[in-house]
Amino acid sequence: MEKIEAMFDEIDAGIQSLQTARTTLGLYRQSLLKSAFEGRLTADWRAQNADKLEAPETLLAGIQKERDTRYKAALDEWQDALAQWRADGHKGQKPAKPKRPRDISTKASDIGISGWTIMPLGLLIDEPAYGTSKKSDYDGGSKGVLRIPNIAAGVVDATDLKSASFDEVELAQYQLFEGDVLTIRSNGSLSLVGKPALVRSVDTDFLYAGYLIRLRPIPGSLLSKNLIYLMMEPNVRGQIESKAKSTSGVHNINAKELQELQVPVCSEAEQAEIVRILDARLEAADALEAEIDAALTRARALRQSILKKAFSGQLVPQDPTDEPAAALLERIKAEKAERDQAAKHDRKYTPPRKPEARRPTLTDLIEVLKKQKSWISAAKAAQELGIGDGSTSDDVEAFYRQLKDFVEDGAIEVERRGDEDWLRLAKAEVS
Missing domain, CATH: 3.90.220.20 (DNA methylase specificity domains)
Structure with a gap:
């Protein structure tokens, strides 16, 4: 695998160089045309043909x-x-x-x-x-x-x-x-x-x-x-x-x-000289571009050739002690069949669903507060109702939402002490 990656890196670098050369050719053409019609390409011709100007x-x-x-x-x-x-x-x-x-x-x-x-x-x-x-x-x-x-x-x-x-x-x-x-x-x-x-x-x-x-x-x-x-x-x-x-x-x-x-x-004479120079230089640029395009095509084809050789064992020397390909394929098939069977068994087993715990009611909480006969922390009341360390966060959150409803109903009084709520039966309930 390392050898393939190294060869691909070389090909990518070559392709990048060819693409840069192709871009440069395009800029060269534009520069050549600009020079031609600024009189620079035919400066020597004018010096030698003043009588034709x-x-x-x-x-x-x-x-x-x-x-x-x-x-x-x-x-x-x-x-x-x-x-x-x-x-x-x-x-x-x-x-x-x-x-x-x-x-x-x-x-x-x-x-x-x-x-x-x-x-x-x-x-x-x-x-x-x-x-x-x-x-x-x-x-x-x-x-x-x-x-x-x-x-x-x-x-x-x-x-x-x-x-x-x-x-x-x-x-x-x-x-x-x-x-x-x-x-x-x-x-x-x-x-x-x-x-x-x-x-x-x-x-x-x-x-x-x-x-x-x-x-x-x-x-x-x-x-x-x-x-x-x-x-x-x-x-x-x-x-x-x-x-x-x-x-x-x-x-x-x-x-x-x-x-x-x-x-x-x-003059028409100088135009003819411009055409002659541009024809020759642009033709050479076109020929070079055709070579670059051909090289790019070969470089892309080389990738496929490398992969083909790699998977046919021609890219690196072969070890005669290696496991034969036929045996390797059989072993892979057997391992796959084993994994498929295990997955099939796992799909058949469905663990029993845990019964959903009954959420406490207002009556349950009033019974706890009656036994207390005085103020009790909300956390302790929750424990008395079976909502403790083993409960999920959803159970705890549900208890506090219910508690809010119980307070609004007037059945329970709540008092904030530090960071904790304390509860007791409302006077009407006590009497």
């Missing part, structure tokens, strides 16, 4: 120009679609006019890092779009629909996929492109609200459900993978949780609130 004003002007260009292109496409719809005799649904981008403040904040600025996320993405409210189910239709369970660790996981059927207009409305980012807008768990996932080429055949919002970075302004890391960064996460937090139990963030997030931005 952009002043905040230049960066902002380029972003605004790209926004205007994209909106104009969307209007041109709409005009062409509208003309075709009219030429076809108004068949099908009328093409919807694209929404003008939300008016967002173009003010940028200099954060003291060359080539970096802070600006609203809404300047860096197209108008956010909500997913379909159509109910989906397993084998519910021809088109897969991504839901909250499909938003994994920074990527789309289509393992648990439901589907529904859609018309051409809906297919166009909820279409996904490579580089889009899906984020959770509503959930009972605050930590899941704002959780992002990158849409890869293998995911573009799916549509997306109403509890998700599609973010589409503007090319030349924000790299999609950089947006994924930004939304995981502690300061941005703090903004998301502050906007989404609710006392109702369901936390929500809407398109406008996402656009208002203040995010650090640098």
